[in-house]
Amino acid sequence: MWTWFHKLASPPHFYRLSAKMIPWFAVPGIALVVYGSYAGLFLAPADYQQGDAFRIIYVHVPAAYLSMMTYMVMAISAGIGLIWRIKLSHAVAAAAAPLGAWFTFLALMTGSIWGRPMWGTWWEWGDPRLTSQLLMLFIYFGYMALRTAIDDPLKADRASAVLAMVGAVNIPIIHFSVEWWSSLHQGATLVREGGPAMPVEMLYPLLANIVGFTFLFGALVLGRVRTEVLFRERRKRWVRNLLLPDGDLE
Amino acid sequence: MSEMFAMGNYGAYVWSCFGLTLAVLVICVVQGAQRHKSVLNDVKTRIRAMESDT
Numbered sequence: 240m241w242t243w244f245h246k247l248a249s250p251p252h253f254y255r256l257s258a259k260m261i262p263w264f265a266v267p268g269i270a271l272v273v274y275g276s277y278a279g280l281f282l283a284p285a286d287y288q289q290g291d292a293f294r295i296i297y298v299h300v301p302a303a304y305l306s307m308m309t310y311m312v313m314a315i316s317a318g319i320g321l322i323w324r325i326k327l328s329h330a331v332a333a334a335a336a337p338l339g340a341w342f343t344f345l346a347l348m349t350g351s352i353w354g355r356p357m358w359g360t361w362w363e364w365g366d367p368r369l370t371s372q373l374l375m376l377f378i379y380f381g382y383m384a385l386r387t388a389i390d391d392p393l394k395a396d397r398a399s400a401v402l403a404m405v406g407a408v409n410i411p412i413i414h415f416s417v418e419w420w421s422s423l424h425q426g427a428t429l430v431r432e433g434g435p436a437m438p439v440e441m442l443y444p445l446l447a448n449i450v451g452f453t454f455l456f457g458a459l460v461l462g463r464v465r466t467e468v469l470f471r472e473r474r475k476r477w478v479r480n481l482l483l484p485d486g487d488l489e
Numbered sequence: 490m491s492e493m494f495a496m497g498n499y500g501a502y503v504w505s506c507f508g509l510t511l512a513v514l515v516i517c518v519v520q521g522a523q524r525h526k527s528v529l530n531d532v533k534t535r536i537r538a539m540e541s542d543t
Contacts, residue, residue: 291496294503298510345513349506356502459517466525473532482533
């Protein structure tokens with residue numbers, strides 16, 4: 240088990256294997272998102288309260304879910320890197336951050352566009368769900384800024400890991416904000432007592448998009464970890480042999 | 490057909506959300522690919538410069 244793990248975490252091995260793994264995430268991811276979005280837009284019945292506006296759920300919920308999932312991936316990888324000094328772990332955390340920031344931005348934007356016809360406002364400053372989600376966007380920005388600000392990669396890894404772990408406090412706050420405080424935002428639709436609050440024709444496309452987006456995230460993060468690994472290992476022999484085989488000097 | 494796309498007067502809201510999502514996914518792919526390419530080129534240039542020195 241440990242030898243297997245060490246082999247996987249060895250940069251040259253990871254670099255080779257990850258290139259083969261990306262299609263295994265990208266292809267099912269695209270298929271699920273195409274099905275989920277089509278079925279969500281055209282096959283699912285309109286909501287009895289929100290009409291067709293509810294269809295925004297098919298992109299808003301996957302984006303919001305992934306914004307938090309990506310944060311957990313980032314914070315846990317950073318933590319593992321900090322404790323066990325695994326460089327690949329830090330590379331995963333660094334690769335996840337920009338994706339997480341994009342998903343957070345997407346969740347905020349689609350939420351705002353959904354809020355306009357439903358709540359009559361694009362944004363509400365006092366709202367706990369909205370503001371804690373916005374705070375997460377700033378934490379992502381802070382994490383990325385801190386990494387770029389520190390030249391020494393070892394120090395950048397450690398300092399940004401601490402920031403990522405401290406910022407994880409915000410995750411349960413986002414999740415439970417709609418229960419702890421009064422919020423414009425509706426409560427949980429899927430993970431709630433008594434099961435999901437929607438019929439299967441609405442539910443299956445949503446689940447397809449959530450799983451599909453997660454697969455797409457897998458493909459995207461693998462690609463970015465490869466870039467990180469290549470950069471971090473740029474002085475190593477295996478990178479040289481990989482990029483310039485046969486002593487090619489052109 | 491046009492009724493399907495009208496989304497009961499919520500068309501502008503629904504389609505802008507889906508369009509935005511597609512745009513963000515495309516940006517994520519393109520950004521990642523561009524960065525990989527630029528790192529690849531930088532590393533190659535560096536290795537070549539080093540090896541032609543010796």
